[in-house]
Amino acid sequence: MPFSTPRLRWISPLLLGAALLGPATAWAGDVKFGTEPLAVDDGGNITAEGKSAAVNTIPSEPGEEVWPFHLWAKIDKGGPGPLYVEFIGKLPGGKEYVTYRYEHGSYDGEKFVSLSFDLEGNLGFNKGKTYKVKVLQGNTKPGKPDIILATGSITLEYTEPPAEAEEEGDEGGDTDGDTAAQDELDTLAGPDEEVGDAPQPEGPPPVAEKKKGCSVGGDLGLPAVAALFALGLVRRRND
Numbered sequence: 001m002p003f004s005t006p007r008l009r010w011i012s013p014l015l016l017g018a019a020l021l022g023p024a025t026a027w028a029g030d031v032k033f034g035t036e037p038l039a040v041d042d043g044g045n046i047t048a049e050g051k052s053a054a055v056n057t058i059p060s061e062p063g064e065e066v067w068p069f070h071l072w073a074k075i076d077k078g079g080p081g082p083l084y085v086e087f088i089g090k091l092p093g094g095k096e097y098v099t100y101r102y103e104h105g106s107y108d109g110e111k112f113v114s115l116s117f118d119l120e121g122n123l124g125f126n127k128g129k130t131y132k133v134k135v136l137q138g139n140t141k142p143g144k145p146d147i148i149l150a151t152g153s154i155t156l157e158y159t160e161p162p163a164e165a166e167e168e169g170d171e172g173g174d175t176d177g178d179t180a181a182q183d184e185l186d187t188l189a190g191p192d193e194e195v196g197d198a199p200q201p202e203g204p205p206p207v208a209e210k211k212k213g214c215s216v217g218g219d220l221g222l223p224a225v226a227a228l229f230a231l232g233l234v235r236r237r238n239d
Helices: 005-026 048-053 164-172 175-189 222-238
Strands: 030-034 057-059 066-074 083-090 096-104 112-120 130-137 147-157
Touching: 030 048, 030 130, 030 147, 057 066, 066 130, 066 147, 083 112, 096 112
Parallel strands: 057 147
Antiparallel strands: 030 066, 066 112, 083 096, 083 130, 130 147
């Protein structure tokens, strides 16, 4: 039997209220992401500067599948106990799966939370992929689903490493310029002298060996010596 018009008027506001109340309770929180820790005030609430720095795409470290991840969340009805950040990926067929779940074990029911950690390829993350992010807590009631406190999405962008030529130039410097300068200095200095590990002579240079016998006024030679000897004989005779 169809409902009467008055009864429909009585049910419709309840259905509308339930439809509005459900999503508002489940998604009341807020979450933002940054490449650096987002600026907050003394109470932990995000500032205007922090909001302007929030992004939906995180670049990796150059040449690495590592994404530094920074999160700020507003939790409206969180309770003391572990807080989880869950990353949901999607398979080629469209089926969703939990890629990674980060646990913030020291959560004590604060309204604002700031967290920083790395998303890595060896944890299941892939470059160029977009992941749904859920901030949640486990339900204390057995058999009940997790309580989702805030949700968002983030895309992981891969950053290419620097070109090899640029890296070699940075590490080695201007080697051509250094070589040219050294060549110019070598030309001005003249021929190379003996260098290296060859032993160098010690003490004064060697003295040439002299002939045995007497010498008068230097090395006079054999004829001069004979003349002096004859002169000595003459003098002896005269004496």
